[in-house]
Amino acid sequence: MNCDKGSAPEHLANGPRGGPLKFRMRLASDPRLLPVVRGTVSELAAVWGFEIEQCQSITLAVDEALCNLIQHAYKNRCDQEIELSCQADSDCLEFSFVDRGEAVDPARICAQPLDETALGGRGTHLIRQIMDEVCYERLPEGNRLRLKKYLPGIKRSA
Template identity: 30%
Template sequence: MCPTSIQIDVVIPTHTKYLDLIGSIGERVVKELDGFAGDREALAYQLNLVLTEAAANVIKHAHDAASKDKVRVTIQLLDDTLTLKVYDHGQGFDLDTVPSPDFAAAPESGMGLFLIRSMMDKVSYTRQADYNVLELVKYLK
């Protein structure tokens, strides 16, 4: 049984030099899960990758390079559900229209959302008042 709840809220500048920090926070959360019976190394890798990819997408696509925008990431564990949220202030996009990568063409980019979707149990992207939220859910049972 995992702890009843954990809440982490991180805000970083939109600079790629902070991507390693975001990924390592995801790894650290996994190491602190009490009673988690699954593969900790695999889950730590997955959280590092999805958080890094999601934050990289915000930095690359969701802000003006001259802006002083921030990337906000929240990590919440409630019972056996781990919810990651990445907030941005960009114009947004329709998650359902993003195609799967063409593996035959060996794409150099465009793999991020595919990887995120394949590693998480639930992925959604919604527009709120003046920001967007990429919500990633992983069930730990």
């Protein structure tokens, strides 16, 4: 899918002015589903008013989060459930990922010095660089990661 505002249906082309949008999907932890999620995220970001480069970056951050979840929480098992929800409000897009996999060591996903020689470990850096807010929490039933991206020109509350 392309990230062109012109591709949005006319009734959605007004983005935030049309009121908040919410969606939720449950998907298997199967990497073959990632293109479906990428297309959905890219189109939603475009409809909500993000420029092409921002759509691509947001899509990359969501893709990285899902890849990390599949690899680390579910140890590459393709038959586990992931709940992805998105809320598009007047000032931002917020993505929430819930899994029932292994707990993540918060120190591993907090900002750490980037090891230029490591083959992996760049995903969390990319996510933090792209998104305005990143929040991980352990829930009684699993893990939740929230990613938030504000629309350009929107002043964030402290």
